[in-house]
Amino acid sequence: MMKKSIFFLLKILLIVPPFAIAEKTQWQYMGSQFREDYQLQPDLKAFYKIHRTPLTWFDARTRCDREGAELVAPQSHEEVEMLKTLLEKLDMHEPFLFLGIHSLFAKGRFVTLSDVDVQNLNLHWESGEPNNYKNNENCVTLNYNGRLSDTDCNDVHPFVCKKVARNISWNNECYTYDQEYKLDSSLSTCYKLHTQPKNWTSAYDVCESEGGHLAIINSVEEKNFLVKLLGEHPPARIQGNFNKDMTFLGFHDLFVSREFRTITGETLQEAGYNEFAGNQPDNVSPGEHCGAMFRNGQLDDLWCDRPYLFICERSNELRERPQDPFMKHFSKELVYIVPA
Structure with a gap:
């Protein structure tokens, strides 16, 4: 009996490396365990919140930052498709989403808020863009086709904030990601x-x-x-x-x-x-x-x-997450997220 148990344990260790088990345990999240107003997208390993009230690019960036997140800059075709889905649900004429991409540091060089050149991302510009209309377009929007345009940073548009799941720690006493409470x-x-x-x-x-x-x-x-x-x-x-x-x-x-x-x-x-x-x-x-x-x-x-x-x-009481019809396609169940 002892030999069979040892053989079974060795078989498991050969199939599933110990580090994989540790990572799986480390990245276990409930769907609401960032903020109640954000939703987890398991496939993208991140939490998202759409802001329907249009703001300037500067105010949108600030609002995301104050929520502990970042103005979204899509990193993949799958993330662009998700943003298109949100954008299609907005009841707006010719809707656009502000993105966390700009050329405020060097005219014509578009980078994300983490200084990644947009040319290194799997993104596509709309035909004729960027055109720097009136030499005053330093920010970027996403249209319903999933393509980029440069625009005036002081225009107002809806926007989406994003929090990457692997960057989150948790304050159990105060039910928040913020450790300073x-x-x-x-x-x-x-x-x-x-x-x-x-x-x-x-x-x-x-x-x-x-x-x-x-x-x-x-x-x-x-x-x-x-x-x-x-x-x-x-x-x-x-x-x-x-x-x-x-x-x-x-x-x-x-x-x-x-x-x-x-x-x-x-x-x-x-x-x-x-x-x-x-x-x-x-x-x-x-x-x-x-x-x-x-x-x-x-x-x-x-x-x-x-x-x-x-x-x-x-x-510090646990609160119900608001039901947002724009986010129904996001999972609210227990999921496991393993870092890429």
């Missing part, structure tokens, strides 16, 4: 301090793009956690020439002056925390309308258009 287990909420300063509207967009929102303080306990989080990042350890003692939060008086509300519509009293610092809010000229806190947790009003630190928060 830290869990407060008593609140079942995760927080991330952004030390690259943004103005308030950009900070709002960053948090929403990460699947969260600008932090809202609902209790003294929550305030204490944020104070502790800031304490782990003293000003001397943060690079840049800006005020590092102030941090944007998710409240404002943009609708009615001196009527502070959270981004979810509550007054600060209704939200559960309304402790302003002494002599605050003071609405210093030309007007401070966005909410913030000092390092001790007391609140302040700040200029919305100036850059400061900011904190995002998100629930």
Whole structure:
């Protein structure tokens, strides 16, 4: 019996190399295990999200980046066909998708965002393209035929963001790919301090793009956690020439002056925390309308258009993935992805 077991084990090892078993285990993904709003395409070993609202090329690139992904630059005929399928479903006249390809570094030399020359990809230009119309076409779109055209980067088009599966690590506590979110287990909420300063509207967009929102303080306990989080990042350890003692939060008086509300519509009293610092809010000229806190947790009003630190928060609870009719052909089942 022992000899038969050893023989069977040797047979398995000869058929399936040990490294193949290790790789298969390493690259096991559930279909939703990047972001809830992205879908896995197993054959392409990547996650995708289509943005139907047209943006400029620069804004599209930024939006993908803030979601932890990249503006798609198709690498194969199969990926072009997948993008054509998405494009055909858009109810638009002469639809185009912006791609992560540009010639902004050297006129006429089109490269991807990772600096791969488009000539090295299996892609095809539309007849007569690129034509650099009016000497102002430095970005690239894909049409419904799966062919490329150069275009003005400031035009607006839909776009697709992509995340390669093999580049993903997972934050189990906060149910996100982003390792910088830290869990407060008593609140079942995760927080991330952004030390690259943004103005308030950009900070709002960053948090929403990460699947969260600008932090809202609902209790003294929550305030204490944020104070502790800031304490782990003293000003001397943060690079840049800006005020590092102030941090944007998710409240404002943009609708009615001196009527502070959270981004979810509550007054600060209704939200559960309304402790302003002494002599605050003071609405210093030309007007401070966005909410913030000092390092001790007391609140302040700040200029919305100036850059400061900011904190995002998100629930660590598992959420259902939105059902997107444009993405029905993507698998949602357990799959195994082995790196190429």
